[in-house]
Structure formats: structure tokens, C-alpha cells
Amino acid sequence: MSEHKDIFVVVEQRDSEVQKVGLELIGEATRLRDELDPNQKVVGVILGENVKGAADLLFQYGADKVIAIEDAMLKEYVTEPYAKALVQLINDKNPEIVLFGATSIGRDLAPRVSSRVGTGLTADCTKLTIEIDERDEVPRKLLFMTRPAFGGNVMATILCKRTWPQMATVRPGVMKALEKKADAKGELEEYKVAFEAKDMNVEIMEVVKATNKSTDITEAKYLISGGRGIGGPEYFETLQKLADVLGGEISASRVAVDSGWIAKDRQVGQTGKTVRPLLYMAFGISGAIQHLAGMDASDLIISVNKDEGAAIFDVSDLGVVGDLKKIVPKLIEALEKYKAAKEVQ
Amino acid sequence: MKIVVYIKHVPDTNEVKLDPVTNTLIRDGLPSIINHDDKSGIEAALRIKEQVGGDSTVTVVCMGPPQADVALREALAMGCDNAVLLSSREFGGSDTLATSTIVAAGVAKLDYDLVITGRQAIDGDTAQVGPQIAEHLGLPQVSYAEEVVEITNDYIVVKRQFEDRYHIIKVKLPCLITALAELAEPRYMSVAGIEKAYATDITVLDYEAMKDVLPLEKIGLNGSPTNVKRSFGKQAKGAGTVLADLTPDEAVQAIIAKLEEKYII
Numbered sequence: 001m002s003e004h005k006d007i008f009v010v011v012e013q014r015d016s017e018v019q020k021v022g023l024e025l026i027g028e029a030t031r032l033r034d035e036l037d038p039n040q041k042v043v044g045v046i047l048g049e050n051v052k053g054a055a056d057l058l059f060q061y062g063a064d065k066v067i068a069i070e071d072a073m074l075k076e077y078v079t080e081p082y083a084k085a086l087v088q089l090i091n092d093k094n095p096e097i098v099l100f101g102a103t104s105i106g107r108d109l110a111p112r113v114s115s116r117v118g119t120g121l122t123a124d125c126t127k128l129t130i131e132i133d134e135r136d137e138v139p140r141k142l143l144f145m146t147r148p149a150f151g152g153n154v155m156a157t158i159l160c161k162r163t164w165p166q167m168a169t170v171r172p173g174v175m176k177a178l179e180k181k182a183d184a185k186g187e188l189e190e191y192k193v194a195f196e197a198k199d200m201n202v203e204i205m206e207v208v209k210a211t212n213k214s215t216d217i218t219e220a221k222y223l224i225s226g227g228r229g230i231g232g233p234e235y236f237e238t239l240q241k242l243a244d245v246l247g248g249e250i251s252a253s254r255v256a257v258d259s260g261w262i263a264k265d266r267q268v269g270q271t272g273k274t275v276r277p278l279l280y281m282a283f284g285i286s287g288a289i290q291h292l293a294g295m296d297a298s299d300l301i302i303s304v305n306k307d308e309g310a311a312i313f314d315v316s317d318l319g320v321v322g323d324l325k326k327i328v329p330k331l332i333e334a335l336e337k338y339k340a341a342k343e344v345q
Numbered sequence: 346m347k348i349v350v351y352i353k354h355v356p357d358t359n360e361v362k363l364d365p366v367t368n369t370l371i372r373d374g375l376p377s378i379i380n381h382d383d384k385s386g387i388e389a390a391l392r393i394k395e396q397v398g399g400d401s402t403v404t405v406v407c408m409g410p411p412q413a414d415v416a417l418r419e420a421l422a423m424g425c426d427n428a429v430l431l432s433s434r435e436f437g438g439s440d441t442l443a444t445s446t447i448v449a450a451g452v453a454k455l456d457y458d459l460v461i462t463g464r465q466a467i468d469g470d471t472a473q474v475g476p477q478i479a480e481h482l483g484l485p486q487v488s489y490a491e492e493v494v495e496i497t498n499d500y501i502v503v504k505r506q507f508e509d510r511y512h513i514i515k516v517k518l519p520c521l522i523t524a525l526a527e528l529a530e531p532r533y534m535s536v537a538g539i540e541k542a543y544a545t546d547i548t549v550l551d552y553e554a555m556k557d558v559l560p561l562e563k564i565g566l567n568g569s570p571t572n573v574k575r576s577f578g579k580q581a582k583g584a585g586t587v588l589a590d591l592t593p594d595e596a597v598q599a600i601i602a603k604l605e606e607k608y609i610i
């Protein structure tokens with residue numbers, strides 16, 4: 001029996017609002033727990049100034065237990081106080097697995113925590129499984145952490161066998177949250193950390209939130225995406241119309257972003273966001289491996305490209321070889337008619 | 346001010362080709378470059394040196410095989426003053442934790458007020474090594490640096506990017522920052538710089554030179570907590586139907602049929 005137990009999910013909040021990736025990871029953790037040992041717990045760990053109110057939400061998404069670490073020093077994210085708190089908690093509780101969202105906070109915090117604890121960390125995982133390494137003399141269940149490397153060209157499965165806990169960051173949008181269970185309950189533990197003034201080793205002079213409330217494309221159900229082939233920034237207005245009839249959002253390839261046609265937070269791919277919408281429509285996107293890395297797990301992929309050899313077709317459920325400029329306006333018109341006809345019924 | 350920049354010499358992943366039969370990476374002949382974010386870190390260091398003046402220096406550090414020397418020469422040609430190569434058989438097979446242990450030991454042998462690394466490398470994409478170096482050196486870190494707002498001999502003020510906001514952060518030196526590619530557009534090498542680069546000696550630190558601060562059980566394959574169990578070419582999602590030679594109206598019909606079939610509309 002290992003003395004390490006339970007799966008900890010470090011749940012990110014911003015302005016006390018739980019980030020979706022935390023709920024996705026709790027869902028994933030319940031699946032891993034079922035494979036690993038049904039007697040272990042999925043524990044949501046949340047840090048902030050005033051955050052224990054979020055516990056119910058975490059129970060509703062599958063956490064058995066929530067550990068809340070509250071302190072004025074944790075109000076805004078600063079590496080050292082957060083790292084100190086988690087290191088103390090991990091050393092104290094000995095979890096088997098610790099998961100973080102691979103957000104800009106998770107990727108700042110997790111390496112600091114893992115190196116202080118003296119364990120390994122696998123970044124940006126896209127798949128987690130519990131398996132046995134057949135090379136082991138005494139078989140035991142391990143976390144198999146799979147991640148893209150070489151710019152998405154290769155997938156590597158990583159193990160952390162000699163040190164604990166097994167730690168990973170996971171990209172937002174990759175795992176699926178469980179259905180919300182409104183009446184779920186769990187155990188809440190308030191954990192105390194004694195901070196000292198010197199733990200605040202940087203000074204936040206200013207916090208500036210993005211003004212035009214940026215839409216998070218990872219939250220969109222439907223994404224209508226444009227690449228170089230749309231020809232210029234104006235065409236995003238047309239794609240926006242298509243997104244509007246469907247109730248979706250627009251997104252883009254890196255070329256469209258780098259050309260200044262659309263904001264960077266709409267970029268899909270290795271250096272943009274990983275998305276997993278119910279529908280991803282790609283217009284004038286060639287399907288470079290770095291782009292596919294961010295969208296190929298979408299439920300339904302429909303693409304239009306005039307080059308029948310375009311790599312985007314390799315991942316598309318439906319590919320149409322043709323000129324998007326001729327197809328998109330007709331598609332918008334047809335969908336508007338379709339909607340109008342449905343409303344009459 | 347003594348500035349140390351840690352860079353990585355990486356295969357240009359843009360040029361990566363997969364073997365169509367085995368679905369594995371073809372590494373032969375893959376050109377290597379200075380990692381993008383790291384190059385922006387070099388540029389930021391050079392600008393800070395110019396701004397602070399005095400006897401400021403920029404020392405560039407790279408870990409890798411002897412061939413990584415090319416990356417250091419390029420950094421010297423951009424204007425860095427000194428170059429250090431961390432290279433030893435014992436370092437092979439290191440994961441990010443072991444790598445950061447080695448780099449931190451190398452940096453600890455130098456004088457530094459400010460350490461700059463790139464945010465992440467294009468081959469590994471982990472973004473871990475910078476924060477891990479900071480941890481080993483006991484330095485505060487500011488990652489995802491997008492802009493140096495102010496620099497003095499005592500502190501640095503940095504604009505730090507998050508998904509939905511940015512922070513303006515003031516940190517006392519010494520500290521470590523990790524650079525985004527946006528931090529500073531790298532300059533080109535100058536002719537004089539290239540000449541100087543080849544006239545400058547590169548210091549090589551191997552395991553022997555660092556063993557007083559570098560426990561063997563913490564480096565290389567055996568000192569790495571994580572190991573690659575297997576790697577494989579990415580499995581493409583099974584392709585569906587590709588329709589060619591349709592009129593625009595037929596194309597629209599095909600798309601609508603698909604959306605209906607999947608209950609999108």
C-alpha cells in the first residue's frame with residue numbers, strides 16, 4: 001500500500017470566479033480515481049482571499065472534498081505565497097497525484113511547487129490514464145501522462161515513478177467536466193498557512209483587466225474559424241454573421257492573427273488555445289500541425305478549402321473543396337431561411 | 346548590472362517532417378536555431394545593458410552538446426559579452442527538473458543581478474525550466490514578461506501577461522524573468538559582432554567543473570523524476586468525407602445536412 005493517496009486538483013479562480021478548466025480537471029480526476037482506487041478521494045484545492053464559497057460548485061462537479069486556503073495574501077495571484085501554501089499542503093497530505101490547469105498561472109506555479117517538493121512535472125498534457133508499466137517488477141498503477149512535443153508533431157507519454165506526487169498541468173478545453181449534480185455534497189476543510197510579510201516578494205503595482213470583455217473561445221459551443229484564405233479582416237464580419245445565426249463565436253489561425261485581422265485571444269492552436277467545441281468550421285485554413293493541435297478533438301469538424309490536398313481535410317468529418325467566398329454567403333442565407341422556417345412551425 | 350540569459354538551441358519545429366511509414370520524427374538534417382522566446386530574452390538583456398550602462402554585462406548560457414556552440418556564437422554576434430556552454434556526458438537524458446538543476450548550478454558560478462530565460466522552448470513547450478531555475482537559485486520570478494517598464498540597479502518593473510489581464514509587477518533584484526517573444530524584437534547580428542563572436546572564447550563548464558554544487562543523483566537520466574515511456578507520431582482523427590466538384594448550392598446543402606445529422610440545427 002502506498003502512503004500517498006487522493007487526487008488533488010488545484011482549482012484556479014480569478015476574482016473569486018472558478019475557472020472552467022478546474023471543473024474539467026475534477027471530472028477527469030474522478031475517472032482516474034475510479035481506475036486507480038475507488039476508495040481514494042478527488043480533492044479540489046482552492047486558494048484566494050475569500051473562496052470557500054466555491055466549494056459547493058466543486059462538489060457539484062464531482063469533488064469529494066474541498067480544501068480551501070484563504071488569506072489576504074492570496075487575493076491576487078503571486079507566485080511565492082501560492083507556492084508556499086501548496087508545498088506545505090502537499091508535504092502535509094501526501095497526495096498521489098496533483099493536477100493543475102495549464103493556464104498562465106498554472107504554468108507559473110506548478111514548476112515552482114514541483115521543484116520545491118522535489119518531484120517531476122509533465123506540462124500541457126492532453127491525455128491522462130492509469131496504467132501499469134510492464135517493466136516494473138512489482139506492478140503498480142501509475143499515471144500515464146501524454147503530451148504533444150516538437151510543436152505537436154510527436155506525442156510523448158511520460159511517467160514519474162520515483163518521486164511523489166505525480167504532477168501534471170493539463171490544457172484547458174481538453175478534458176470534459178461531469179454533468180452538474182445540483183444536490184451533491186462533500187467535506188470542506190479550511191487549511192491554514194502562516195504567511196510572513198517576506199513571502200510577498202514582488203509588488204503588484206497595477207492590475208489591468210482586458211477591457212473589451214474578451215470572449216473565451218474555449219467556452220464556445222460552436223466555433224467559426226477563418227485563416228489566410230479569407231483574404232482580409234473584413235471577411236471576419238461575414239464569418240461573424242455565420243457565427244451569429246448558429247449562436248457561436250469566431251476564431252482564427254495564427255496567420256490571420258499575425259496579420260492583424262483579429263485579436264490574439266481568438267487564435268486556435270499550439271501557441272493559441274486548445275478548443276473542443278461541438279462544431280468547428282474551418283474556412284481558408286490549410287491545417288498546419290500547429291493549428292490541428294488546438295482543434296482536432298472538436299466533436300464535429302467541417303472545413304471549406306479550395307485546395308483538395310489541404311491537411312485540414314484529414315481531420316474533417318466533412319470537407320468541401322471549393323471557394324469559401326462563394327459558399328459562405330449562401331450558407332448564411334440558407335441557415336437564416338432554415339431558422340425562420342423552424343420558428344413558423 | 347550583471348545580466349545572465351539562458352537560451353536553448355532547438356530543432357526548428359517548423360521544418361519537422363514525419364516519416365510517412367513509421368509515423369516518427371525525421372531528425373536528420375533538421376536545422377537548429379536559438380529558441381524564439383530566448384532570442385527575445387537576449388534582446389531584452391542587451392537593451393537593459395544599454396539603458397543601465399556602467400560596467401553592465403550580458404552573459405549568455407546554453408546547455409547542450411558541443412554543437413550548441415553555434416547558438417552561443419550567434420548570441421555573441423548580437424552583442425552579448427560572454428558565453429558559457431554547459432556540456433557534459435553526465436547531463437544527457439535530463440528532464441526539466443534535472444536540466445534546471447544543472448543550469449542553476451552553472452548560473453550560480455557566475456555573477457548575476459538579473460536572470461532572463463525564454464518562456465518556453467518550441468521543441469518541448471513545457472515553460473518549466475525558467476521557474477525551476479528560479480526555485481533552485483531562491484529568486485523571485487516573473488514569468489510571461491511582455492514589457493520591461495522600468496529598470497534600475499535595485500529593481501525591475503515588468504508587465505506580466507495573463508489570459509484576461511496583465512499585472513505591472515515590481516521586483517527587487519536579483520530576480521528571474523521569463524520572456525515572451527513579444528518582449529523585444531531581436532536585432533540582427535552585425536558584421537563587427539560576428540567577427541567578435543569568433544574571437545571570443547566560450548567557457549565550457551562540464552560536470553567536473555560543477556560537481557561541488559551539482560549532486561550526480563540529481564542530474565541526467567537517472568536524476569530525472571520523469572521519463573519518456575514512449576513517443577509516437579500524432580494519430581490523426583479519422584478523416585471523414587471530402588466532397589469535390591460541388592456547386593456552391595450543393596456545398597451548402599451538404600453542410601446543412603451534416604449540421605442537421607449532428608443536431609447542431
Ligand SMILES: Cc1cc2nc3c(=O)[nH]c(=O)nc-3n(C[C@H](O)[C@H](O)[C@H](O)COP(=O)(O)OP(=O)(O)OC[C@H]3O[C@@H](n4cnc5c(N)ncnc54)[C@H](O)[C@@H]3O)c2cc1C
Binds near residue numbers: 151284285294323
Ligand atoms: C512554433 C509555431 C507555433 C505555431 N502555432 C500556431 C497556432 O497556434 N495556430 C495556428 O493556426 N498556427 C500556428 N502556427 C503556424 C502554422 O504553422 C501555419 O503557418 C498556420 O496555421 C497557417 O495558417 P492558415 O491555415 O490560415 O494559412 P495557410 O497555410 O496559408 O492556408 C490558407 C488556406 O486557405 C485556402 N484558401 C485560400 N483561398 C481560399 C478560398 N477562396 N476558398 C477556400 N480556401 C481558400 C488555401 O488553399 C490554404 O489551404 C505555428 C507555427 C510555429 C512555427
